[in-house]
Amino acid sequence: MSLALPSLEPRQEQPQTTTSGEIQEIDIFHRFDVVSDSSDHHYLDIISKENNSGSKKNKGEGGSFSNISSGVYKKIMQEWKILEKHLPDSIYVRVYENRIDLLRAVIIGAAGTPYHDGLYFFDIAFPPDFPARPPLVHYRSFGLRINPNLYANGRVCLSLLNTWPGKKREKWNSSESTVLQVLVSLQALVLNEKPYYNEPGNGVLPGRAIWEKKSNAYSENVFFLSCKTMLFLLRRPPTNFEGFVTGHFREKASAILSACHAYINGEVRVGFYRNDGSCSSCKSSPHVHVSEKFKGLMGQLYPQLVSSFKRNGASLGDFLEQLKQPVEKKTLSFEGKTVRMIFGKLKKVLGLKKKDNSGKSGAKSNGS
Incomplete structure (x- = not known):
């Protein structure tokens, strides 16, 4: 019996008609x-x-x-x-x-x-x-x-x-x-x-708490590097996947930024954030430990993510609206220093800082 070979012609999408009778091209990225x-x-x-x-x-x-x-x-x-x-x-x-x-x-x-x-x-x-x-x-x-x-x-x-x-x-x-x-x-x-345990030998010896602590630290670094990968992909998407990369991060931008916030804030253990804000494998404790190293790294990266997602066409209304408010009025629970660093960089990147009378960028003083 002869083998039925797949067609070598790339798929062409058929135009569809909207309710108003207009012809609309449907761009579907097939698996x-x-x-x-x-x-x-x-x-x-x-x-x-x-x-x-x-x-x-x-x-x-x-x-x-x-x-x-x-x-x-x-x-x-x-x-x-x-x-x-x-x-x-x-x-x-x-x-x-x-x-x-x-x-x-x-x-x-x-x-x-x-x-x-x-x-x-x-x-x-x-x-x-x-x-x-x-x-x-x-x-x-x-x-x-x-x-x-x-x-x-x-x-x-x-x-x-x-x-x-x-x-x-x-x-x-x-x-x-x-x-x-x-x-x-x-x-x-x-x-x-828990990719930490992919490494042979990790977790085989007694001391579950120690291994879990190392695993959590590894996952923090993995998420940070994954976010860096997102930036590289948006700058240089692989050929034939340009539209897919753009569309994916345009759709997922808010969820990714929300996860960053939740992780830095210690609301959810890194890797367990759900798009609905819930936790897939949380402990009963309302707050989880987050390393200062992770907070610092994400504090540097977060503004770049927001800027890149914005350039990519993502709808970030809620995030940008937050940036227009003075940092002191925010009710975020994680370290104030990290908060000021993140939002200060974001305002600078997105051009949200106001200029004072001397022409320098900065926040208004209380006496103005």
């Missing part, structure tokens, strides 16, 4: 689609060289990726079909019509983890002898290490990729394993609730 521009893919040149160097071994087949009769080509088409049908709502994939050996995926950080509302991009490449070997996976890190399994240089450690020790059933199986399994594993096993 799976075929695109053409692979110019910024991490493996663009690496895999090309590897495939060309091994072309003699292909015995005149014309390359495993270009010959539609090759087993590798057919297997990749099967992978496309699986991804097209079974991707979860929080994972999006783009494959390339002229480079079927490459694909790019983005995972949306799950609620209840320090990765919530973030975007995490992975460049993936099929080796010339796929599926005998697992795909190559590179995390687009911007030089930040947000997880024990994700290195600052982009290296991804996962048993399923044979880049980390594991039991036989956990490693790549050429007859059963799929790219979809790799993506779901990255989301569930790597970008999880």
Whole structure:
């Protein structure tokens, strides 16, 4: 039976008619689609060289990726079909019509983890002898290490990729394993609730309280680095995902800033904020410990997030309205020094500071 191959044509959205009879273009970002521009893919040149160097071994087949009769080509088409049908709502994939050996995926950080509302991009490449070997996976890190399994240089450690020790059933199986399994594993096993314990040896010795304290500190740093990643993505979104990145952070901006406020304020433990303001795994205590280091780092980063989200078109009415009020009148419960630092920087960034008679930026004195 012949293999039904996915269409190589990118999807075109059909115009829809509004209630007033006007034609409206609906821009839907599908979870799976075929695109053409692979110019910024991490493996663009690496895999090309590897495939060309091994072309003699292909015995005149014309390359495993270009010959539609090759087993590798057919297997990749099967992978496309699986991804097209079974991707979860929080994972999006783009494959390339002229480079079927490459694909790019983005995972949306799950609620209840320090990765919530973030975007995490992975460049993936099929080796010339796929599926005998697992795909190559590179995390687009911007030089930040947000997880024990994700290195600052982009290296991804996962048993399923044979880049980390594991039991036989956990490693790549050429007859059963799929790219979809790799993506779901990255989301569930790597970008999880307590990534500190991904590091071998952490938590194995007695002293639960000590390990939990270290885990909470690690999650604080993960959230901070995830927020920095958001800034990098807004400045330089990966090709073919520009609109997706813009739309995602435009929609999630208020929730992300609310989470920052809740974490700095000690209202919710880092990673447990819900978009409705609730806590996914809170203790009964009304206040949780937050390190001074985290407060300081977020105090520096928070104004940049607000400014970047504003430029991106996010509706931040409530946040901007707060900035127009004198800091002294605010009823925030976390450290006053941190509050003044955050809102002082925000006012400067957003141009909300008034000028005094001397032309210098500053707040009005009580006698004016």
